[in-house]
Amino acid sequence: MMRLLLVEDNPRLATLIRDGLDRQGFAIDWYETIEGAQHAMQIGDYDLVLLDLGLPDGDGLDLVTAMRAQMDQTPILIMTARGGLDDRVAGLDAGADDYLVKPFQIPELAARCRALLRRPGHALEAVLHVGNVSLNPAERTVHVGDIAVDTAPREVDLLEVLLRRSGHVVAKQSIESALYSMDAEITPNAMEASISRLRKRLSAASADVQIKTIHGVGYALYAPSNVTE
Amino acid sequence: MRYMLHRMLPNKFMTQNEQSKGPTLFRQIATRLAIFTLLFAVLDIGIVIFTYGQQPQSLAEELLTLEADKMDGSKFTDLDQFAGPPESTHWFASYVDSNLGNSGSLSAAYPSPNRGTLMDWTRREKLSQGFRISGVRSVVIAGEQRWLYMQFEGRGISPYVPVIINELIQHVALPLIPLSLLMLLFNIFAVRRVLNPLRRAEAEVDRLDPEDMALRITEPREPREVTTLVRAVNRALERLDSSMAILRSFTANAAHELRTPLSIMQLSIDQLPKGEQRDALLTDNQQMTRLVNQMLDLAQADAKAFETGAPVDLVEVGRKAVTQLAPAAFAAGRDLVFEDYGTATTKGHEEAIFRIYRNLIDNALAHAPGNTPIEIEVGPGPRFSVRDYGPGISETDGPKLFERFWRKNRSTGRGAGLGLGIVQRLAEAHGGSIAFENPEGGGAKFIVTFPSDTAA
Incomplete structure (x- = not known):
């Protein structure tokens, strides 16, 4: 303790x-x-x-x-x-x-x-949970509720970054440096496209989290409790 | 429709060099000098008249000399042309030297003085009515030195008038007039010179700014009167400064002190069972927290208690503000849209500029309805704007917008009416300004402009 x-x-x-x-x-x-x-x-x-x-x-x-x-x-x-x-x-x-x-x-x-304490609550958890979405960082699998959602590796990476900072805006630059540091050049359009595909995939699986674009700044994943509407 | 706002300060209402109705120091001195000269002249005249009144003998001497001077240098040898002093009777004049032959006719009527009298002399005799004056003077007539005998009778003061006038001209007017003129000239020069430090002090007093209470008036080395006046003004400024500092620190301290009880309340309310009452209390507490924060911000902005010299990237600060406020905006069902239109750097205080953004975005969130977006645009150049799609700003509200504790609708809304005041003060502390407009498509847009960082 x-x-x-x-x-x-x-x-x-x-x-x-x-x-x-x-x-x-x-x-x-x-x-x-x-x-x-x-x-x-x-x-x-x-x-x-x-x-x-x-x-x-x-x-x-x-x-x-x-x-x-x-x-x-x-x-x-x-x-x-x-x-x-x-x-x-x-x-x-x-x-x-x-x-x-x-x-x-x-x-x-x-x-x-x-x-x-370098022990961010989510970071050390075996599985990341926000709303009904869960991600297993070791296995690189995504579940909505109990149903596994087949997700492209880059989208899993993206979702992991957003889940770890859920409720906060993650700047595009941070996402870039976190995901694509090893890769060749990545265009902002490619990131937007990945986000868009991830959104569709989650919503098709009736996930209750929302991925918001903060235009000009970055993205944020919000848990359902954050939504008042 | 676009309004530009300048905070109304008393000193901005006044003309820079207010023309006073009172006479200038120069005029006062000149007037006093003229009166003094006149009095002196009158006194002088009095003394001259009194002195001669006491000395009829010297008056008689002067009178004869004056009469002789009238003939002195004359081209004519004929003495009939001279009538003697005014109102004198029995005027008689004749030569008493060797050339007597020419005036034989006269010597028959009056006894000719003998040659032993060939020197300047004057005799004054009292008659039953008045006096008789007689005497000899040396004169030059028609280029020849002659001795002239003169005699007349008179009464009272009238025969002496020419002498007295002559005396007055010689002893009063001639010395006093140039002296007065010289003194007047000196007065112009000296007063101008002496008043220069006063004028400089006046200019400095005009430059005093309630925004910068550290300003003092430079003490001139001389004259001492101006130095002491300037010192007194500086001491008064010192007292004003310290009382304002007390007022400011009171606001700041009060805000600080309120934070601990607010924390206790916040954490105590958190422990209450969930429900409507708890939510209401939380909201109340948050409003109070916000008010306390704003009072402190305003006190600091008023005191300009921060440095504005560091290079600040408005794009970066704007992103930070949006990043921090986006979750709250999202929770309220709103979108923040950030547009970066190119380099926007200035010299300033990052946290202060961050609070400008935060207050403007907060304000937009509070005033625009539904789920309309808030648009934040930065650049190009050292400027940014925050635009909402609310009802916009009516012409009657415009001037009141930056007043402290003014709210459009007092019964609703969470704010205390301090946000825009803080924004304005913080922008002004940077040498910047805030303007607002109702852009096409509805809503209100607040534009904050900073001085270019290269200009400084």
Whole structure:
């Protein structure tokens, strides 16, 4: 189990975060001060530090700087009330790995934690699931419900990229570099054509996910729950 | 229909060099100088008259000298042409030197003074009524030096008038007039020179900009009066600056402080059992979060508390904004369409420009109905636009669009009416501008233009 160090001076908020992440499968140690956090890190090892910035005994950024100066590479996720124009860059420049402005929801925080722990929820699953669509990365097979859908290898690659980032827009460039790096030149039209074929194939198999084109930017695969209509 | 908006600032209403109705310093000094000169002249006249009144003997001497001067240099030897001082009686003049032969007729009527009197002298005698003045002066008549005896009787002050006038001209008018003129000229020169630092300070005060509170007026080294005035103005600016900073930091701090309770509320609501009430509370909380975010953004944009010097690729930032907002748009059944029309780079602050995009796209999502798309177009050149297919902007709404807390419909809509204000302030902080139009095909289009990055 992943051990997370939570440094937050508001007890009510800290309790809510701890309980929320606990339900997501993380083990949390909570400290209210920089001093307490430093002490805790001397005793035990943590996989991730969740850090508030305005703390009673100093600025959380100082802890980030101090940890990086000691060559401590533990991932740090700053969760703060500071949402100014330069705050995010300042936090990342200090050596933090991610920056989340309050208020946030637990699923989002958990997703970011997983990303930082290099254990993105989907990535390590044997089979990728979104809606009624599933993809087995090892076998390169696609199922809608229980029915196997015969899919061209390039479309499987494409679907895998979109499934791994479902709910997010995947830029065309990222798809290109992920899929066709070994291949010869690939035209945008070829990608659009592949997407189009994949859409038809999924919809013919009555899949409930949607692949959206964000014109000029990229593509996104949305789970049915994302659709309000 | 296209509107261009400039934020209304008080200083933009005023003409740059407002003409005051009051007299200029130059005129004031010149007027005072003239009055002073006049007073001085009057005083001088008084002193001259008083002095001579006290010294009738010297007045008599001056009078005779004046009469002799009238004849001095004359070509005529005939003394009958001279009548003596005004209102004098018994005027008599004759030569008293060796050439007496020519004026024998006169010597019969009056006793001729003897030759021992050949020197300048004056005698003043009191008569029963008035006085008699007699004396001798040396004159040059018809090229010959002659000795002239003069005598007359008079009463009161009238015979002395020519002397007094002469004295006034010589001792009052002649020195005062050139002196006054010189002082006036000096006044023009000196006042202009002295006022120059004041004019420069005035020009600098006019350049003061509420957007840039760091500006101060350059202190001139002299004159000290202007230096102290400029210092006082700078001190006043300092106080204004700090009170504005307090106001701004209050907004920013308040926004910050609200985030923690909002987080607690957010996470607490998440734990409630699913249902209509929970959804409503979540929506309320999200609206409040948005308001807090916008207040902070606005406070920062107002304070211009960010650097705008880094090269920014508007295409890249636009893609990032669309990437981030597309899922929300999709959830609302909307499409974001991004068109890149070529190089669009500027100097600015990436996060600030990102928030311009985000606010404009948010605004479009809020105002256009149904599942109409939002079109984001970038370039060519440092500009981008966000267009929706909503009802467009009516002529009456246009001017109010960028007002803070203004909303078209207060009863509906989720916004607080700050988004466009933030966009405007952020664009202006970059030296850019925002315009809007109702394009063909319906809807509203907001166009943000930045200065070219090569121009700076």
